[in-house]
Amino acid sequence: MNNGFSFRNRNRFSLQAIAFAMITLPAFGLYQSASNGNIGLTLVLMGIVAVGMGLAIWVN
Amino acid sequence: MLIDWFLALLPILVIILLMVGFRWGAAKAGPAGWLVAVLVALLRFGAGIDLVALSQVKALLLTSDVLLITWSAFLLYRVADEAGAIQILSQAIPGLTRDRVLQALLIGWAFASFLQGVGGFGVPTAVTAPLLVGLGFSPMAAVLIPSIGHSWSVTFGSLATSFQALIASTGYAGEILAPPSSAFLAIACLVCGYQVAHISGGWGAVRRLFWPVLVLGIAMGIAQFSLSTNGLWNIAALGGGSAGIVVGFLVARFRGRQAAEQNTAKIKGRMLLLALSGYIALVVITLAIQFIPPLRSALSLIVIRVPFPEISTSLGHLTPAGYGREIPLLRHAGAILAYSSLVAYLLYSRAGLYTPGAGLRVLKTTVQRMLPSSLGIAAMVSMAVVMAHAGMTETLARGLSEGMGSLFPVISPWIGGLGAFMTGSNTNSNVVFANLQLRTAELLGFSAPIILAAQTAGGAIGSIIAPTKIIVGASTTGAAGKEGSILRSLLFYVFPLIGLISLLTLLALWVTSP
Numbered sequence: 001m002n003n004g005f006s007f008r009n010r011n012r013f014s015l016q017a018i019a020f021a022m023i024t025l026p027a028f029g030l031y032q033s034a035s036n037g038n039i040g041l042t043l044v045l046m047g048i049v050a051v052g053m054g055l056a057i058w059v060n
Numbered sequence: 061m062l063i064d065w066f067l068a069l070l071p072i073l074v075i076i077l078l079m080v081g082f083r084w085g086a087a088k089a090g091p092a093g094w095l096v097a098v099l100v101a102l103l104r105f106g107a108g109i110d111l112v113a114l115s116q117v118k119a120l121l122l123t124s125d126v127l128l129i130t131w132s133a134f135l136l137y138r139v140a141d142e143a144g145a146i147q148i149l150s151q152a153i154p155g156l157t158r159d160r161v162l163q164a165l166l167i168g169w170a171f172a173s174f175l176q177g178v179g180g181f182g183v184p185t186a187v188t189a190p191l192l193v194g195l196g197f198s199p200m201a202a203v204l205i206p207s208i209g210h211s212w213s214v215t216f217g218s219l220a221t222s223f224q225a226l227i228a229s230t231g232y233a234g235e236i237l238a239p240p241s242s243a244f245l246a247i248a249c250l251v252c253g254y255q256v257a258h259i260s261g262g263w264g265a266v267r268r269l270f271w272p273v274l275v276l277g278i279a280m281g282i283a284q285f286s287l288s289t290n291g292l293w294n295i296a297a298l299g300g301g302s303a304g305i306v307v308g309f310l311v312a313r314f315r316g317r318q319a320a321e322q323n324t325a326k327i328k329g330r331m332l333l334l335a336l337s338g339y340i341a342l343v344v345i346t347l348a349i350q351f352i353p354p355l356r357s358a359l360s361l362i363v364i365r366v367p368f369p370e371i372s373t374s375l376g377h378l379t380p381a382g383y384g385r386e387i388p389l390l391r392h393a394g395a396i397l398a399y400s401s402l403v404a405y406l407l408y409s410r411a412g413l414y415t416p417g418a419g420l421r422v423l424k425t426t427v428q429r430m431l432p433s434s435l436g437i438a439a440m441v442s443m444a445v446v447m448a449h450a451g452m453t454e455t456l457a458r459g460l461s462e463g464m465g466s467l468f469p470v471i472s473p474w475i476g477g478l479g480a481f482m483t484g485s486n487t488n489s490n491v492v493f494a495n496l497q498l499r500t501a502e503l504l505g506f507s508a509p510i511i512l513a514a515q516t517a518g519g520a521i522g523s524i525i526a527p528t529k530i531i532v533g534a535s536t537t538g539a540a541g542k543e544g545s546i547l548r549s550l551l552f553y554v555f556p557l558i559g560l561i562s563l564l565t566l567l568a569l570w571v572t573s574p
Contacts, residue, residue: 016087016431023091023438027120034113035369042113049116050098053091056435060088060541 008059015059022052065459067104068452071097071443072482075527079544086531086543087432090439097443101450106374114371115449119442121366121385126182126437126484128387128394130532131430133186136338136401137536138422143408145335146194157312160195161269164260165276167191168205169253170308173280174301176210176217182532183393184210187339189537201259203533203546207524208553209256212249212281214486214520215241216288216296218393222486223293226516229494232509234293240513242288242296244564246281248517248557249300253277255553272311279307334411338404345399349391359391377451433535436543437484437528444482453482457493461500468504469511469569472497473561476515477522477554484528489519507572514565521557525550 008015026045033041071093078089101107140146157163172184185206192202215222223241227234253273257265266273284300287293333340349356364387372378389395405422408414447453457475464471475497479489494515501511523529530543530550539546 013428013431016435020431020435020438023435023442024120024123027117030113031117031366034110034117037110039109042109046109046113046116050095053094053439056091056439057088060085060432060435 012059015055019052019055019059022048022055062459064104064455067100068447068455068459070100071447071452072478075440075443076547079527079547083542083544085432085541086436086440086527086534087540088436089544090436090443090527094439094443094446097446097450097452101373101446101452105377105450105452105455107446107450108374111371111373111449112446114368115446116442117366118368118384118449119438119445121364121387122445123434123438123441124364125385125387125392126441126528127430127434128392129397130182130186130394130433130437130535131426132394132397132401133183133532134430134536135422135426136342136397136404137187137190138426139401139405139408140335140338141190142418142422143335143404143411143413145338145404145408145413146190148331148335156309157315159269159312159315160197161257161261161265162272162312162315163195164192164197164201164205165209165253165256165269165273166305166308166312167195168260169209169256170276170280170301170304172206172210172301173213173217173249173297174305176213177295177298177301182529183397185529185533186536187342189533193537197260199534199537199539200542200546200549202537203530203539204259204549204553205256207529207533207550208252208259208557211521211524211554211557212245212252213284213297213300214523215245215516216284216293216300217298218487220288220294220296222490222516222519223288225487225490226494226512229491230498230508230512232498232512235289235291236509237512237516238288238293239285240510240568241516242285242293243568244513244517244561245520246285247564248521248560249281249284250274250277251557251560255557259553272315275311276304276307280304334407334413337407338400341403342397342400345396345403346393349396356391359395360388362389363387364389371449373449373451375451377449377454379449429535429540432540433531436531440527441484444484444488447482453479453493454496457496461496466504468500469506469514469565470562472501472511472514472565473518473521473558476518476520477525477558480519480522481526484523484526486516486519486523489522490516493519507569510565510568510572513568514561517561517564518558521554521561525554 026048030045074096075089075093078084167188172188175184188206189202254266257269280300280303283303284296287299288296366384370381475493476489479493480486497511497515498508501508530546534540534543
């Protein structure tokens with residue numbers, strides 16, 4: 001548990017950058033997949049966004 | 061149904077609970093709100109995964125729109141700060157007046173309103189809050205003062221973007237909507253001034269500066285009212301803020317002549333001009349782009365426009381096909397701030413105000429400071445867009461209006477405020493709720509222009525408690541992570557202001573009733 005907190009504190013900026021990328025970058029693929037009705041890819045990309053949101057909660 | 065209304069409210073309740081109750085920062089509470097909004101949209105409001113996905117893409121456009129401004133505003137501040145310009149300004153303004161409350165009024169009320177007139181989302185707070193910190197105000201007060209100070213100018217600010225949205229959403233002529241809207245906001249302006257005095261120095265300051273605030277408030281309110289009711293609503297807030305700066309300067313000189321004389325020698329005029337160069341560049345470039353059509357056309361060549369298909373929920377809530385937020389990349393408020401930063405950097409470099417490695421330091425600190433805030437903004441905007449597309453926002457508004465019946469005029473500005481809180485802007489609130497307010501007013505037999513004025517005035521004031529705006533202020537003053545405390549303090553001032561709009565709405569309806 002302490003290792004987790006220590007890792008988070010050491011790498012806070014990098015983790016925030018990763019979370020931000022996970023929340024924003026999938027939008028480019030989501031536009032194509034949702035417009036074309038590709039449900040599988042949409043679900044995967046929305047999953048990435050959701051994990052990014054979860055990471056943002058944890059890291060902050 | 062009550063359960064639908066409660067579930068539509070749930071994401072907002074979660075945000076408020078986490079930020080106000082548990083004092084979470086926006087970067088943490090925002091993602092939690094988004095997760096709740098997506099679950100409710102999918103499980104109760106009939107949203108499909110494609111609707112949520114396209115909402116996410118629209119949200120990215122809106123987020124980019126906001127982040128371009130916040131990053132560039134902080135960049136401009138860092139360019140000036142690294143050169144020592146903020147320190148020079150911090151010494152100069154007390155030279156104009158040593159009265160801290162008057163300093164707060166000049167910077168956080170008049171100057172912030174002027175910046176709202178020329179700038180836009182978050183710019184007044186992002187630019188003036190660090191100045192106030194430099195003058196010795198606490199980071200909390202430094203965010204509260206300009207937030208409250210510029211709220212009255214939001215509807216006609218950003219060259220009246222929000223007012224144009226009100227016109228576009230309702231089909232009413234600007235000439236009909238302007239008088240009640242600017243009258244409500246002129247009275248709110250005066251109250252904002254006293255609130256700024258209260259934040260800066262308590263009730264004693266309110267009593268001591270009663271007359272200067274009255275003079276300043278009347279000057280700004282009348283200037284905005286006169287311009288907007290004569291068809292010049294696009295420069296009404298700009299005119300109001302300018303009037304505030306001119307009158308404020310005269311008031312400060314009148315009240316603090318001795319202090320001014322003592323301090324004039326300390327700071328040379330050239331240094332003061334150099335220190336202000338970034339902000340002067342901001343005003344000059346903004347005015348040039350707005351009022352020189354060929355330049356505006358040339359900078360309008362590159363526009364990010366993304367078309368979206370019609371999307372609907374299984375319950376029948378329809379979002380028509382259309383473009384998402386359009387971003388004119390080269391004449392965007394963020395681009396203007398970036399140009400100003402570059403001009404200021406070149407001027408400061410030429411004047412030898414930088415030490416080696418200054419440019420890199422400026423960029424590094426900007427990224428470090430703005431990244432956590434950007435997370436919060438991205439999450440909050442995404443939540444609001446999902447709610448709007450899933451029909452949750454409309455459910456909320458309908459419940460509020462229908463439940464209130466003949467008391468609808470009282471609740472009308474609160475709907476505007478709620479919309480601005482959720483979507484982060486007066487413009488979005490007007491787009492989402494204006495038509496609903498119009499239809500409800502017509503059904504209930506109330507004057508539509510007055511109800512629409514209540515909508516936009518409530519939206520203007522409510523926009524300052526939008527988490528995204530609070531994050532902007534907090535991030536530029538080193539108060540990141542304290543957004544919950546800032547929100548709680550802001551509510552203390554915002555609730556009476558929206559309550560005042562409710563009373564004015566009732567009064568206006570009573571006066572104009574046959």
